[in-house]
Amino acid sequence: MIRVMLVDDQEMIRAGLRAIIGAHPELEVVAEAGDGLAVLRQLDEARPDVVLMDIRMPGIDGVEATRRIRLTRPAERLRILVLTTFDQDENVLQALRAGADGFLSKGAGPTELTDAIVSVAAGDRALSPSAVSAVVEHVVQQRAVDVDPALAARFAELTPREREVVSALTAGLDAAEIAERFCLSPFTVKTHANRAMTKVAARDRAQLVAFAIRAGIRPD
Structure with a gap:
């Protein structure tokens, strides 16, 4: 049983x-x-596996609470999934930099929410399409940089289908939307994405998208 702590x-x-x-x-x-302060006081007694963390709260916000949790509890001991109505790029990036393992909009459906909790508890990352889009937007709006030849070489090792899936991810599409576009199953889409992450040494989907943009890959 996965033990969950709600913070909102x-x-x-x-x-x-x-x-x-x-x-x-x-x-x-x-x-x-x-x-945010209450969650810090309750962690030892509650012993959750996953903290479902809101961002905007009185006292200290979810980003600062996440940062303080990570001072004593690495991701191997406790997973943190940020759940919020605010999905602007700065919120996403701050939460991930603070040590969050996933970022999900409060507009997510029940299945998407529970799947994200299970995925994060298993050691994976969970990012809603809006969060991926925010990361993409942040990277795209940064100062223009030359294509990274080392990353470009890694992406050259992808199969045509893997490259198509990566390009669709940079557009902020989720697995179901990509599956519909290419007439695949969502499971097959996730398999292609996971293989691409392995080939380019990306730790999660957000980093895969950031690497792709630096390698010169853009949404079709």
Whole structure:
């Protein structure tokens, strides 16, 4: 059973999340907190596997709470999934830099939410399409840089299909949308993306997208 701690300053939102998570056979809500300082006080007693963290809260926000958690609890001990209505690029980047393992919009459906928790608990990263788009937008709007020849050489090792999937990811499409575009199953899309990550030594989908842009790959 995956132990989940809910961190959100709105009780109604916590109640909704509790109902969704409680209905999943692999998940269990073991604690709740209404602000960033409260979560720090409860971690030792609650012993969660995953913290579902809001960003905008009183006291200290979710980014700062994540940063403080990471001072004593590395990702191998505790996973953090940021859940927020604010998906601007700076929020995404700050959360990931602070040590978050995933970023999901509060507009996500119940299945997307529980799948993300299970994925993060298993050691993977979870990024909503809007989060990927924000990362892409940030990279694209940065000062123009020359194509990185070392990264370009890595991406040259991809198969044509893997390259198509990567290009679609840089457009912010999710697995289902890419599957529909190329008449594939979502599982096959994820397989191509995982193989691409392995070939270019990207640790997660966000880094894969950033590497692709630096290698000269852009959305079709």
